Amino acid sequence: MLYFSYGSNMDSAQMRRRCPGAQFVGKASLRDHHLVFPLPDESWGGGVASIAPRPDARVEGVLYRLTPEDFDALDDFEDVDRGDYARRLVSVQDANGATSRAWTYVNPREPGLFIPPSRAYLDAMIRGAVAHGLSSNYIAELRAIPTTRLEIGG
Secondary structure (H helix, E strand, C coil): CCEEECCCHHHHHHHHHHHCCEEEEEEEEEEEEEEEEEEEEEHHHHHHEEEEEEEEEEEEEEEEECCCCHHHHHHHHHCCCCCCCEEEEEEEEECCCCCCEEEECCCCCCCCCCCCHHHHHHHEEEEEEEHHHCCHHHHHHHHHHCCCCCCCCC
């Protein structure tokens, strides 16, 4: 099963810890969506990412092939039981323009709420984006996201 990561799980070291069976497939993008930060996360010390619909927008990310056990582990990490995230099936395009169906995690809260991410969280996203060759424009957009002033987690 495919998983589309757009947040800190783009960082390969983090994904290996969380999902040892994960296999990198390639970079991908999700059309008509944008990145939002509607959920506070105490362990990161700031907001964490989700996606929300927006015409003519695009979220870049990473595709992994996961085992059912990996998805069980991600459900736990993403606090699906508490309602922090829900797993959704989306259509993403790979670097060659081919469309695939992949699971991703979406926060069901109000997407208009912006809780600035911590520098540590945003750095994990940027590390993954750079390592997997996401576009320079998208990486610049990530670098421009304002972060919390007080760093308390990470």
